[in-house]
Amino acid sequence: MRVSRLFFQTLRETPADAEVVSHQLMLRAGMIHQIAAGIFDYLPLAQRTKHKIENIFREEMDAIGGQEVTLPMVHPAELWQKSGRWYQIGSDMVRFKDRNDRDMVLGMTHEEIMADLAKRFIRSYRQLPMMLYQIQTKFRDEPRPRAGLIRVREFTMKDAYTFDRDEAGIDAYYPKFYQAYYNIFRRCGIDVIAVKSDTGMMGGRMAHEFMALTEIGEDTLVLCDACGYSANRQVAVFRKPEPPVAEPLPLEEVATPGVSTIEALAQFLNIPASATAKAVFFIADLEQPDGSVKEQFVFCVVRGDMELNETKLTNAIKARRLRPATAAEIRAIGAEPGYGSPIGIRRDRVLLVVDDLVARSPNLVAGANREGYHLRNTNYGRDYTADLVVDVVAVSDGYACPQCGAAVRTARGVEVGNIFKLGTKYSVAMGATYLDENGEEKPIVMGSYGIGTGRLMAVIIELHHDEAGIQWPITVAPYQVILISLATEKTPEVAEAAEKLYADLLAAGVEVLYDDRDERAGVKFNDADLIGIPIRLTVGAKGLQNGVIEGKLRRNGETFAFPVETAVQDVQALIAAEIERIHATVVPVPFDE
């Protein structure tokens, strides 16, 4: 491709709307163009990288037995009504009516459609396991798209689905995906870590998220450098400290005027925050046996120095959603905001959840449910009992690793992929069954596995760039080589040599971008750096005098002098070495349950 003909435009200045680096660089490199919040055009440079990434998806999916299909992105509502998600999902799902007044949706994921497909074509255990995947557009009307391609409304996703006869089947398939996903990300030149993640309302048995560590991440991860434990903070656990051993002392009310935070309380009474209990109040939507939803006041107690993890609480009480309770709602159950404790409240109106550490800790200071007063020496069991005693604490920096006890750290990450044991929720809903050896009808056990292409592309840039621009790993670069001609009117021999080298590279099958523009050298070099092509070749009068083409690696600045006669082979060798460098990172990874 000649740069003079390339459909793009580099920008010297950063568009004001772009905050994160990947967004800025993609705009400046002329890769993408936004037409509405979270909706983008992909221009040729981005499109080529997208194709390369997607071909890596195809190779890795095919390697573990996948077959590619394409399912529609417009779905009839019935399929979503069958699974119930038509009713559960809010305005993230775009709904509309076709000309016959039939309810339709834009596909935001394809479990329903896949299960429906399985229902039509899978009959027998002999057909299982089966794996289908597609690379398709999804539309999710996100409330807040952000950060360029990191969080968008319309995006391309590689989504794969497995169909197994039982849990043992998917238990065998799941680790193949685990490895294939590591392979994909490493072939894209990025380091990821798989973390255990929330299965939430999907009700699956196991899920992992593949996280790329970067500041712009939306998720917080808990990592143990000592033993490798890793989990999304939403589900991370830790080794709770042993509470002090002490005889329960008598309950004692103490005046604490104006002291309504744990910090102030600890200071006022000159005790550590760990000697206090804190109350947090929510209203939960609980699903009733008959399918209706009821609002329930949830009173939750954690130790004063610890933070509540709302995801853990949501899962522990199987809530559909949680919201903070208002002051009026808190008073209505007999508690006082800022001075709450489970002692003396209207117990019949609340679901009381107490963290296991609080339940084991003697003589904690807690609120007296009266403004300006606290209670010393509250003891679980003696003074109150809970509906549920369970871990609901969020892991923070320095907490003890659940596996080895070392101090964990937290880090920000972007989820670039996830794998999920779905179970039979969708197959049962859609009626996807098979007959086993005994002629017995059984629901198919499903798994789903997704990677968003655009987000991955953005994350690659987040992890591979410098002040000058993108540094594409060669496996996903739009072109492997950029050939810069420094010819002027006075040096037609340079133009001739560049044209010849371009033709020779093309003939040799090298993916080459040829900067034949009538621009100054600086403009070409800067544009080459910006768009991030891994190998730069310069044909100039200087080099030709010595019979060489100059080469330079974008990722580290290493330079080469290729003799004109062998330049094509030399470049091919360099490309091969660069590819091998990345492929060398693709190694087996132990499956971390």
Place this chain on the structure above:
RNA sequence: CGGGGAGUAGCGCAGUCUGGUAGCGCACAGCGUUUGGGACGCUGGGGUCGUAGGUUCAAAUCCUAUCUCCCCGACCA
């Protein structure tokens, strides 16, 4: 949905307070000089100032409404 910010040429911005018929840099087109890390000169094209009402002799500028985009939070199959 709550909080904050911004809409003037493809991009970056000034002009708005104090109303007087739209400007700068980059980019783009032409000509000339230049030519190894974002050249210079001259000439030129491009904007219903987000949109709709209103005030006024006159609105980018004042008033009202509305739409859009960005950031933080809530939300996130």
